[in-house]
Amino acid sequence: MKNLSLLALMLFLGLTQPALAQEISTKKLINNHFKAIEKYKTLDIEDESMEQFIMRGTMAVGEIKNIPLTITYWKSHARMEMEFMGAKMIQVSNDSISWTKDPFAKGYTFEKEDGDVDALGFDETKAYDLKELIELAGWEPLEVKETVLDSLEVYELMIKTKASDLNDIESDLTYSFYFEKDTYFMIGVSHDDVYSLSLNYDVIDNILLPTVYLSISEEDGVMRMDISEYDFETSIDAALFEMTQEVREAYSAHLQAEKSKTSEPSPIQVLFEEGVSLLGEKKYDDAIKKFNKALEINANDNIVLNRRGLAKLYSGDTYGAIADFGRAMELADSTEYPTLYNNLGLAKYYLGDYKGARADYEKALAADSFNINYNQNMGLLMFRFDDYEGVDKYYSRAIAIDSTVGKSYYHRAIGRAELGKYEEAYADYVKAGELGVDLAEYHNYKAVTLYRLERYSEAGEAVQAAIERDSTNNQYYYNLAEIYEVNEEYNKAVEQYNHLLRRDSTLHRVYAARALAYWELSLMKAARADIDKAISMSPESAVYYDYRAYIKEEAGDYTGAIEDYTSSLNLEQDANIYYRRGLAKINISNKFDACTDFKKAAELGNEDGKQALSEHCKL
Incomplete structure (x- = not known):
């Protein structure tokens, strides 16, 4: 849900235009707020009585909702645990460092603790203490207004900032603080x-505690x-905040990696990075040359082999890519297998070996089912x-992993x-568009879906958007013509067919389609x-004979229509065409042969044929 517009934020919050200010001054509002909270404690991790407690609940991030969440505080330490799709994410922090075990990233990440400052610039230990700020x-x-936040009527107090050592906020900015009208509790800023809201306050042990936190x-x-x-009563085990042996080993490797970043890169690293850069620029041959030089230094570097395999794959050397991926697999450790299986699957996909690609993708997903790329590739x-159920399944998984990727939708x-x-x-098409998908084929596919929904005007607009982005694709003009036809705008349809035939006079289906448009316009000679040309x-093409038979019937040439229906049926058995030929035979009083056609149509399941058999062929 990245790149939310201001309008979307306002819709989410339910913000309305401010009403006329109520008769309350800034001073009175602030005093009422101080009075309302003076008898309570507020959450403060520096207060010894609150130096350890547990928060339990759920989290929602974007479109992913109901993620079980537990946050444990102990003195200056914090531990957060979340469960998502059967996996657990853990983040632990103390005065100096925090570490996160992310099952999707397959490992640990580490960050130095430089003080907690939120997105609004507040020091989180002093954050919204209005008395200190003023x-x-x-x-x-500055002033008080009345506002509505998600149907809740509140006071909005606008305050001009001044820089100080209390928070990381510049001077002369305008911040808005929100207060419940009934209680005068502060519910957000x-x-x-950028919004930070704390809603639905409860009182526990005389501590004023919100039960809903929103950050937007x-x-x-x-x-x-x-x-x-x-839970302020639970005894908390200090071991929850200590590094396990596994974490210590990961941290040691992290420190070593950080140290290597500051060291002079090796010749092979320089060549590898140059090759990766060229690969990103789609200069595949030049990238391969860099990777070749790196492999002259160390022929058994599986990381370089994998990247050279990708460069070969994208340059068209699919078999060479498979060879590199296979060699890299022999040299790699098990943590790198998922990536290599995915790349092997991709190479086999390019070769048209879809069963082989499927087997490799399945191995990649078995090792790492939360990788968005693997799920997208399988989809x-x-x-x-x-297998469109499979398409739905794997792209739905990709969306659950990251709901901000438009191509998944x-x-x-x-x-x-x-x-x-x-x-x-x-x-899904709408969501993809909101997330930046703007390909010509995207607009065309969306148009087809709108057509199926009988939203023809919108379908026409979508096809025209496709044409604006790619005016070389004949199918888009053809689709636009079909939309005009269903709207009975036959002249406009003919214009599109004319345009197509000026571009390519060999398009027989366009001649056939234009013939039907001319027929609807009663231009029988042109039709x-x-x-005939088609x-x-x-x-x-059996259907072209059907079209010509319709035109001949319109002109009263039933014998000619029967000939074309017969040509069509010699190419393709069609119950409806037997029925139509039977009707043509009725029109020339050939009842015996007509009944034979009606019988055949009925045997093939055509209801009109059954009715005609009953009506015209009584025994």
């Missing part, structure tokens, strides 16, 4: 489209914590098997459209000329 930091209250910004989207329990492969939309789930497909160019 009396010690010298912030200046905002500045520059355009950059990071929406994060929400719903706290179901605060794309499922199109080759016409785009491909899932295509799969859902193939399953006939047009409403769901359209919703006949076009369908048949001469593609005499094996």
